[in-house]
Amino acid sequence: NLAALNGHEVRLWMRSERQAKEIQSTNINSRYLPKCPLSENIQAHLDLNQAVQDCDHLFVAVPSKSVRQVVEVVSPLLPSKTKLLSLTKGIEPESFFLMSQVLQQVAPNHSVAVISGPNLAKEIAKGTISASVVAGKDLAQLEEIKQIISSDEFKIYTNPDILGVEFGGALKNIYAIISGMIAALGFGENSRAMVVTRALAEMTRFAVKLGANPMTLMGLAGIGDLVVTCGSAQSRNYQVGFSIGQGHTVAQAVSLTGETAEGINTLKVIQEEAKHLNVPMPLVQGLYDVIFEGRDAEDVMSNLMATDRPEDVEFMVESL
Ligand SMILES: NC(=O)C1=CN([C@@H]2O[C@H](COP(=O)(O)OP(=O)(O)OC[C@H]3O[C@@H](n4cnc5c(N)ncnc54)[C@H](O)[C@@H]3O)[C@@H](O)[C@H]2O)C=CC1
Numbered sequence: 001n002l003a004a005l006n007g008h009e010v011r012l013w014m015r016s017e018r019q020a021k022e023i024q025s026t027n028i029n030s031r032y033l034p035k036c037p038l039s040e041n042i043q044a045h046l047d048l049n050q051a052v053q054d055c056d057h058l059f060v061a062v063p064s065k066s067v068r069q070v071v072e073v074v075s076p077l078l079p080s081k082t083k084l085l086s087l088t089k090g091i092e093p094e095s096f097f098l099m100s101q102v103l104q105q106v107a108p109n110h111s112v113a114v115i116s117g118p119n120l121a122k123e124i125a126k127g128t129i130s131a132s133v134v135a136g137k138d139l140a141q142l143e144e145i146k147q148i149i150s151s152d153e154f155k156i157y158t159n160p161d162i163l164g165v166e167f168g169g170a171l172k173n174i175y176a177i178i179s180g181m182i183a184a185l186g187f188g189e190n191s192r193a194m195v196v197t198r199a200l201a202e203m204t205r206f207a208v209k210l211g212a213n214p215m216t217l218m219g220l221a222g223i224g225d226l227v228v229t230c231g232s233a234q235s236r237n238y239q240v241g242f243s244i245g246q247g248h249t250v251a252q253a254v255s256l257t258g259e260t261a262e263g264i265n266t267l268k269v270i271q272e273e274a275k276h277l278n279v280p281m282p283l284v285q286g287l288y289d290v291i292f293e294g295r296d297a298e299d300v301m302s303n304l305m306a307t308d309r310p311e312d313v314e315f316m317v318e319s320l
Pocket residue numbers: 015032061062063064066069070087088089090119120121122258259260262
């Protein structure tokens with residue numbers, strides 16, 4: 001919608017004929033954005049071939065579990081000029097690939113960039129002021145993306161560190177679940193602030209182990225997204241955590257949101273990889289114990305910090 005409001009022709013590929021017809025006739029997507037009239041520059045298409053014909057930029061915004069299968073279908077249909085942008089925040093379990101790595105593998109002859117940051121979709125659709133960070137090797141592509149979706153209400157920053165941007169966006173969903181869970185358990189604002197701070201330490205520790213720049217996690221894709229997702233009941237991951245804290249099972253909690261909550265899948269992948277790489281992540285392990293080992297949430301959260309490292313911050317910036 002941001003691109004369409006800037007006058008660009010936007011084609012939305014949809015599987016539901018009812019939803020496509022609704023958007024074509026009313027410019028409303030009642031299933032996901034019921035109160036946000038969409039730009040008339042958006043055309044809904046059921047036919048993927050039509051949707052990507054002569055396409056300059058392909059925005060991939062499906063859940064991480066679907067990215068590979070969708071891009072495998074669409075890749076052969078793309079013109080050679082098409083550049084790919086991933087909006088998806090997740091990690092592929094089997095390969096431990098980030099979304100940019102999946103896209104690069106499936107569409108090796110196309111430029112790939114990623115976008116992430118504090119971006120609750122409904123607020124962006126309502127035009128509230130937001131910002132995102134884009135990362136990628138093709139600097140022309142980053143500039144084009146800025147031109148396509150920037151506005152007075154939506155600012156785009158750039159960062160060369162694709163790993164840091166993608167790990168920030170994927171890992172923050174785990175901590176949003178914890179934040180919702182402790183809110184439901186009656187822990188206070190101080191506890192949330194401690195969780196957010198220690199989450200940043202864990203995310204940075206892990207991302208740096210995988211080659212990211214620690215300073216990237218101090219930006220929109222790290223602390224920015226962590227703050228909004230851990231602090232807002234609009235976050236589906238926060239909602240899932242809150243429901244779990246109320247005593248619902250994970251399956252019940254996920255179905256209550258009715259939308260995608262990437263944090264459950266990301267938790268499984270990160271817990272396993274952190275153990276394999278010997279990266280201490282007590283918050284990740286604690287949530288894993290609650291969700292997959294059936295440990296009592298209150299006990300786990302109360303004892304959690306006993307196992308954390310004593311340093312407040314680990315990545316001291318050398319004197320500038
Ligand atoms: N909703 C938000 O506020 C934000 C979401 N994201 C990320 O965007 C990604 C997608 O999540 P949402 O759009 O929020 O989820 P959603 O559950 O709201 O919508 C997912 C969309 O993908 C479609 N879809 C699912 N599987 C598909 C498949 N195999 N083939 C074709 N279409 C398929 C669904 O029909 C639906 O339209 C996630 O990784 C999420 O973290 C990123 C920033 C903000």
